[in-house]
Amino acid sequence: xxxxxxxxxxxxxxxxxxxxxxxxxxxxxxxxxxxxxxxxxxxxxxxxxxxxxxxxxxxxxxxxxxxxxxxxxxxxxxxxxxxxxxxxxxxxxxxxxxxxxxxxxxxxxxxxxxxxxxxxxxxxxxxxxxxxxxxxxxxxxxxxxxxxxxxxxxxxxxxxxxxxxxxxxxxxxxxxxxxxxxxxxxxxxxxxxxxxxxxxxxxxxxxxxxxxxxxxxxxxxxxxxxxxxxxxxxxxxxxxxxxxxxxxxxxxxxxxxxxxxxxxxxxxxxxxxxxxxxxxxxxxxxxxxxxxxxxxxxxxxxxxxx
Amino acid sequence: xxxxxxxxxxxxxxxxxxxxxxxxxxxxxxxxxxxxxxxxxxxxxxxxxxxxxxxxxxxxxxxxxxxxxxxxxxxxxxxxxxxxxxxxxxxxxxxxxxxxxxxxxxxxxxxxxxxxxxxxxxxxxxxxxxxxxxxxxxxxxxxxxxxxxxxxxxxxxxxxxxxxxxxxxxxxxxxxxxxxxxxxxxxxxxxxxxxxxxxxxxxxxxxxxxxxxxxxxxxxxxxxxxxxxxxxxxxxxxxxxxxxxxxxxxxxxxxxxxxxxxxxxxxxxxxxxxxxxxxxxxxxxxxxxxxxxxxxxxxxxxxxxxxxxxxxxxxxxxxxxxxxxxxxxxxxxxxxxxxxxxxxxxxxxxxxxxxxxxxxxxxxxxxxxxxxxxxxxxxxxxxxxxxxxxxxxxxxxxxxxxxxxxxxxxxxxxxxxxxxxxxxxxxxxxxxxxxxxxxxxxxxxxxxxxxxxxxxxxxxxxxxxxxxxxxxxxxxxxxxxxxxxxxxxxxxxxxxxxxxxxxxxxxxxxxxxxxxxxxxxxxxxxxxxxxxxxxxxxxxxxxxxxxxxxxxxxxxxxxxxxxxxxxxxxxxxxxxxxxxxxxxxxxxxxxxxxxxxxxxxxxxxxxxxxxxxxxxxxxxxxxxxxxxxxxxxxxxxxxxxxxxxxxxxxxxxxxxxxxxxxxx
Numbered sequence: 008x009x010x011x012x013x014x015x016x017x018x019x020x021x022x023x024x025x026x027x028x029x030x031x032x033x034x035x036x037x038x039x040x041x042x043x044x045x046x047x048x049x050x051x052x053x054x055x056x057x058x059x060x061x062x063x064x065x066x067x068x069x070x071x072x073x074x075x076x077x078x079x080x081x082x083x084x085x086x087x088x089x090x091x092x093x094x095x096x097x098x099x100x101x102x103x104x105x106x107x108x109x110x111x112x113x114x115x116x117x118x119x120x121x122x123x124x125x126x127x128x129x130x131x132x133x134x135x136x137x138x139x140x141x142x143x144x145x146x147x148x149x150x151x152x153x154x155x156x157x158x159x160x161x162x163x164x165x166x167x168x169x170x171x172x173x174x175x176x177x178x179x180x181x182x183x184x185x186x187x188x189x190x191x192x193x194x195x196x197x198x199x200x201x202x203x204x205x206x207x208x209x210x211x212x213x214x215x216x217x218x219x220x221x222x223x224x225x226x227x228x229x230x231x232x233x234x235x236x237x238x239x240x241x242x243x244x245x246x247x248x249x250x251x252x253x254x255x256x257x258x259x260x261x262x263x264x265x266x267x268x269x270x271x272x273x274x275x276x277x278x279x280x281x282x283x284x285x286x287x288x289x290x291x292x293x294x295x296x297x298x299x300x301x302x303x304x305x306x307x308x309x310x311x312x313x
Numbered sequence: 314x315x316x317x318x319x320x321x322x323x324x325x326x327x328x329x330x331x332x333x334x335x336x337x338x339x340x341x342x343x344x345x346x347x348x349x350x351x352x353x354x355x356x357x358x359x360x361x362x363x364x365x366x367x368x369x370x371x372x373x374x375x376x377x378x379x380x381x382x383x384x385x386x387x388x389x390x391x392x393x394x395x396x397x398x399x400x401x402x403x404x405x406x407x408x409x410x411x412x413x414x415x416x417x418x419x420x421x422x423x424x425x426x427x428x429x430x431x432x433x434x435x436x437x438x439x440x441x442x443x444x445x446x447x448x449x450x451x452x453x454x455x456x457x458x459x460x461x462x463x464x465x466x467x468x469x470x471x472x473x474x475x476x477x478x479x480x481x482x483x484x485x486x487x488x489x490x491x492x493x494x495x496x497x498x499x500x501x502x503x504x505x506x507x508x509x510x511x512x513x514x515x516x517x518x519x520x521x522x523x524x525x526x527x528x529x530x531x532x533x534x535x536x537x538x539x540x541x542x543x544x545x546x547x548x549x550x551x552x553x554x555x556x557x558x559x560x561x562x563x564x565x566x567x568x569x570x571x572x573x574x575x576x577x578x579x580x581x582x583x584x585x586x587x588x589x590x591x592x593x594x595x596x597x598x599x600x601x602x603x604x605x606x607x608x609x610x611x612x613x614x615x616x617x618x619x620x621x622x623x624x625x626x627x628x629x630x631x632x633x634x635x636x637x638x639x640x641x642x643x644x645x646x647x648x649x650x651x652x653x654x655x656x657x658x659x660x661x662x663x664x665x666x667x668x669x670x671x672x673x674x675x676x677x678x679x680x681x682x683x684x685x686x687x688x689x690x691x692x693x694x695x696x697x698x699x700x701x702x703x704x705x706x707x708x709x710x711x712x713x714x715x716x717x718x719x720x721x722x723x724x725x726x727x728x729x730x731x732x733x734x735x736x737x738x739x740x741x742x743x744x745x746x747x748x749x750x751x752x753x754x755x756x757x758x759x760x761x762x763x764x765x766x767x768x769x770x771x772x773x774x775x776x777x778x779x780x781x782x783x784x785x786x787x788x789x790x791x792x793x794x795x796x797x798x799x800x801x802x803x804x805x806x807x808x809x810x811x812x813x814x815x816x817x818x819x820x821x822x823x824x825x826x827x828x829x830x831x832x833x834x835x836x837x838x839x840x841x842x843x844x845x846x847x848x849x850x851x852x853x854x855x856x857x858x859x860x861x862x863x864x865x866x867x868x869x870x871x872x873x874x875x876x877x878x879x880x881x882x883x884x885x886x887x888x889x890x891x892x893x894x895x896x897x898x899x900x901x902x903x904x905x906x907x908x909x910x911x912x913x914x915x916x917x918x919x920x921x922x923x924x925x926x927x928x929x930x931x932x933x934x935x936x937x938x939x940x941x942x943x944x945x946x947x948x949x950x951x952x953x954x955x956x957x958x959x960x961x962x963x964x965x966x967x968x969x970x971x972x973x974x975x976x977x
Contacts, residue, residue: 039860047893
């Protein structure tokens, strides 16, 4: 077990290094630079700015300086366009918001998705199953930029206690969390249904039925554990994606999370911010995958010997 | 008949239904509980706007996160909305009259008879928000910082109106050391002006040394290398090496003999800030009297001085937090920033909000009407419109066409569509065929039916018949902007009758914005129908679009310009050669000659005539296809009072009132 964790951590470090290397050089291949601006600046000022930002040096030298600053000084750098703002400051302000939204959404996704998947599997080919499947299909197919505004206009403008956008009170958490949660609930429902159906066809379930174990007990004690595995494998990375922010949800509901920074950093060529966010996101994915692996091991004893 | 697998058979029995329904009950209870809890948490009787109105706080949609709060670093419209609340220059904006100048930081601002030298007497009771008096020291420090070549302010151009400002900003060291502050006994400017202070691209043998290392070059090659760079840009080490044997170690003009003196003077000042020697036209006569000398007659100087680039920054606070020229200097961060305007910074949370509150030390604090302003960086215009409907904003930053239609029908009283000094146009890359032919450009311009475009696509915009929108008594002669007959004739004359032989691959470059795409499609159709030519539309993301324009890697590109100040010059100067906003490869001696004449013209009417002539040259030659003059489309809550349409849209927030809207 310990070996597995250590091995995964080692792989994770290598992944991060590869990730940051690729990102570092790729962002510099995009047309323009962090100083490209609508009001074009004179050449002599552009040169000076590049010098100030260290962009006048060869890319490989910049990379060495960046790695040293991250590893030795634990400094992700400052922004080029906003020279007084630090990358770590942005992550510190935006991550708690995205994390809260992500936890709420994954909560909603699990609360809605798991039971729906279980019910669908149990009632296979019945009206409830079709209803769940249809709802899940709608959830998967309807993009958040359709669900979000629809929800905002219907509930936000309809109910006095809900706001169409903003992030000031717990009431403001509801609509973004539902929008983000529903899409993932749909995936979880479908995965759970599939997983449950696989398990329900297994011999040991048949044995349990033959022994006369009551239905609910079979589901909860025997089937659920195995049936959850596909959903658990999905939830890990999905959770990492959710807590690292969603650009669409954030702009629709005016949520001060990480997603907007991710997108804007790319269009603004904010090299240090892109690199910082990619590193952070990579770290989250690796951690979430590790946790999801551990959860699968806990659920599936057969994985323990491997 | 379909056979059910065993599992489903078993669980369709009663107990299976039981667990499903009990799960459903749990889910339902949880949902109800959540909704009730959240409902309780935000049980509000009044909307946010109503409450803010009662508390005297204005809530604005401000489109995006400001790039910072240092008025010498930021450049955008959204930042200017915040700068106006936090900082105050010599002159400020009037709440209802764009042309009027309100003396604020200065008690008096008086020109000499040619309007070249302006004397400002600063207000004695003006203080920074930490209590320090605002003095001429702050102004001189600020203009020094803004123009410093080391600081590299993007908006330094705005201060090029100062005498010698541009020379100092461009770090033309030779010119400063020999023309502006010549040595007492050394050579004068007339003698040395042919010396290669600037990079000498034509240095013989330059290609052979390009890209090689200094230490690999022999003396002759080094001399060529140094001349290629120009004396202005050489560091102390290189200048020192030249000074040992100047005649051999640099390329001098024919017959020039005073090499040693030139190099010695350059060397003596190498690496130093030349602010003192550059004699930039700003001078503190005493702690409260400032003399500003401009590059020529500038009767409209007060208009310029209202722009935030001319506001002072607190010298003491900047220096207390770091170096004057460090752009990362944290003096303008929350908790540190010191301001002199009607407001001071209260809170700032990235992508959430920025709020300012009354500055109790403001000299006119008693007259400040609203208590605070909350800027919300809503990037999505549709979200912004929904927030407005939900009572979360007093005012939106914009209103896209669909939103305009909706509000016209349902709530016309909150929709505002006002003239705004901005021009929407298509740049032509005049270095590429067939756009290098002015007849083709003119034909393209004449084939655009601007009236239809303004009615159907750009709601509220006005068809443009000049680069400069109507403003401050300046109006270009109205002339035909849509003339399909003439367009076809010009096209035929240029060798493309009915569009035959016209290169098919001509592309319109856009940054992916929705209205811009609709506009491009409309123009594409007009050109096809009128001129028989096919053009393509190419969408790029914002920075790639800017980079393509700046590298002249495009055919036609949509663009726009918002005036910085209320004078036609802000719309015309950008088309001069080498200006960072020209980006068309176009240059005209006639155009620039007229502008140059206008710089020396003290008489306002004659100056406008010169500018109009320059504008005619621009329109006739059409390096830009003018499309429309902007309209500022936005939504305004009825509780905002004393809010008047302004051409520059620079509202002094301290003069606005908030009163609960009466409901009928």
